[in-house]
Amino acid sequence: MIEIDRTKCAYCGACVGVCPAMALRLRDIYVEVYNDKCTSCGACVRACPMNAIELKK
């Protein structure tokens, strides 16, 4: 499960760009998460410039 800390997120979309499962989408002022698509690969966690993403079980 992808969990985004909104107090850290800069809405930059880096996580969206690297997600091979298209489980994230950048909207106007937030990032939408589709956890049913997430494969827990962790690319978004690594990519996030703000260190705002965690994978949770």
Place this chain on the structure above:
Amino acid sequence: MVVGAGPAGSSAAKHAAEGGASVLLVDRKKEFGVPVRCGEGVGSHWLKELGISISDRSVCARIKGAKLVSPDLKSSVTISTPETMGYVLDRKVFDRELAIDAARAGAETALKTEVVGVTKNNGKVTGAILEYDGKKTEVKSKILIAADGGESLVARMAGINTLATLYDSDFGVEYEMANVECEGLIEIYFGKSWAPRGYAWVFPKGEDVANVGVGIGGMEKPNAIHYLNKFLELDRFKKAQPVALKAGIIPVGAPCRQLVADGLMVVGTSAHQVDPIHGGGICLAIDAGNIAGKVAAKCVGEGKSDAKALSEYEKTWRSAREKKLLRRLLLRKVLEELNDDDYNAAIGCLNDADVGKLLDGNYAPVAGKVLTARPQLLRALKALLTSSETGRTL
């Protein structure tokens, strides 16, 4: 239909409209050009080469040159030219002006409009499902141009792989800050401790305001913000105060293998049309958008939208730009292998006059000097010399 009103999308929309196509330019944001996710620097040589003009209003600062700083901070060299070497832009104003140009050329624009799906018929892209004003609507298109940036989903939904891998991406974060003393030069800091596989930067935006940021390679840990916070501990930023935060992904690998499909074109950062050395993409995006827009108008006029007809964009763009970008990608790979001692030695042994010689194309004496100081740099120097333009663009 053009998705994404950044430099690539607005340029494509403008040229498609000028060519007689009826154009809809959509963007998810409530304000074109906001939020900014960019260092905002452009080099004069790119503007000249691509024939792009910029308005005075969108220029924050004119840059005289670049100062390269060694990892141990003990030495630096300055590359400067008598004429303006580049600009730091206000992307908010710059992007807005490009969108206004597109609208004046006849494009319709739509804000707060998200593409949530792509419609296809027999493998050909026939339109998009747009979400706006609380409802989803299917809108038909003869040609869909995906210009939705590093977080691109439109091309991927339509079947062109624009996924950015961690290895081939840089991740950047910067603060726009007040109370930063600047000399009218962009400053580039090398070294693993500042920005592994990337660099830290100070881009002056006029008076005491500057973009201060870092970009790191995608496989690196910890995340970019860690390196930025560390960079800001330097004494020179003691009084600096942030007024804006910007972050983003920069696909710095090779441009995407496929740029067109039936009914679809991909342009700009979403197509990975980015300089692999400094991660700049503004000028390349505009150039690609211009080409794509013209081809789209021509194809619509002729009633064509198949991949073969649209491939005129891909061919024109690749033959004009790709070779140079791939050469710079090779150079990047070489630079990535340098360690902090290499940078310390190379920057430490050079003075500004040496850089002047380099700019005049007089490489031999400088190469000799660097090699005497650090023989291990032979391979890197060879790569530098074979990649033309490097002296000017670093």
